[in-house]
Amino acid sequence: MTEADAKRMVNEVFTESFEIEPARLVPEAHIFNDLGLDSLDIVDLVVALQKKFSVTIRNDERVRNIRTLGDIHNFIIALGQEGQLDKKA
């Protein structure tokens, strides 16, 4: 999976699960302040990312440090580099 693929698939989660227009999905967008998610949405964001990338991230400490969409892009890219992402994803 390329970095571009990872970013595109993360953005798809935001459009599919949270109905956010693609134009708002810039890396610096804060997921609470700019994209309007709340604490319950974060639970569902984790579920949606797990489903999208066939990976378990629920207990990954790095999830707690996520603030922006770019943080999620980088987190998913890092998981890929660690070989944690399903090759089919």
Next chain:
Amino acid sequence: MELKRVVITGLGVVSPLGKGVKALTDGIAQNKSAVVAMPDWTVYKGLRSLVAAPAKVDGEKEIPRQFRRSMGNMSIFAVQAAQEALADAALSQEVVTGGRMGCIIGSTMGGSNSLSEAFDLITPNKDISLITSMKFFQCVSHTAALNVAQFLGIKGVTMATSAACASSIQALGASYDLIRLGRQDAMLCGGAEELHPTVTGSFDILFATSAGYNDKPDCTPRPFDKNRDGLVCGDGAGILVLESYEHAKARGAKIYAEVTGYSTLCSGLHISQSSKEALAVCIREALAAAQVEAKDIDYINAHATATLQGDTEEAQAIKDIFGDTTPVSSLKGYIGHTLGASGTIELAAVIEMMHQDTIYPTRNLETVDPACEGIYHVTKPVAKKINTVLKNSFALGGLNAAVVIRKI
């Protein structure tokens, strides 16, 4: 303590005949059937009944995602019906959110589609990691009540009745009591339901569903007919605004009718079979609470779902109390059995009938079953002044509910 009078000032419906009270009453006036074949259900082994009366999910995107995320179909129906009822009642935002207005909305078993989806995700691998935080809110028994209250900002008494097909009349009755006692000034009340093959299946297992008309769905259900073969499940929501008479008068509200009597009780005899004795006690209690006699009732809107046993017991209970002079009809032939929503969806239609001075007939009633004879079956529209009405709702579990309303 003097009990307050309670009136109905708003009506809202999403029914198998469409969105809004007008779609429901126009469909009934035009003798339309909302029952259709369900070919996708053939994948369920053992399911005999392949007909249903589905309401259409429409306009749900008008509910902001932050509220909609916790809603399954039944909550969407309930919110849309509540919006119509509140607009109809012209209640101010201050009343709705002021804490003196509550919300009681019942259903048979909560969000059946969401429950099914949750089990589909969990059971194959005993894995809960794919369950979203919203599933709980979509599944629970009070899903419609909580979603309507949160969406509208209601801060008063909020709860859900859970009495299967009597849920919405129990919701109305509980709301009536809260207002009578002065605990609340106004209530949104009613029922909501969503269709799923497992819901029809739970009745099908009991041989209570219609299975002989899968190729001609508009001919079923057939309340009181000798060729009836069971109920047809439907979905939707029926929400009414109740408020104290003083509250309604003080704000110059349009008043549809007064709720004058209510009763709910259990037969204590059998978990599934209706009992004419228990039905009769419930009806008599509602009449007594309304301080009216049988002769004062202008029309009886029957529960009559077209089950063999239920219709017979109800007809006999009505015969014992009213004889054959009070017009009786069931609306299930138009919209199927909307279960926990049926009582208030049908009551909304009845209120419109009261204001049109027209009684609509029992659709699909062609030949009265001899076991259901002895009462005045309405088989074609009847023009009549309708001032006082009895509405029945009965449910699995031996539960019965009856309400009397009158024009004022």
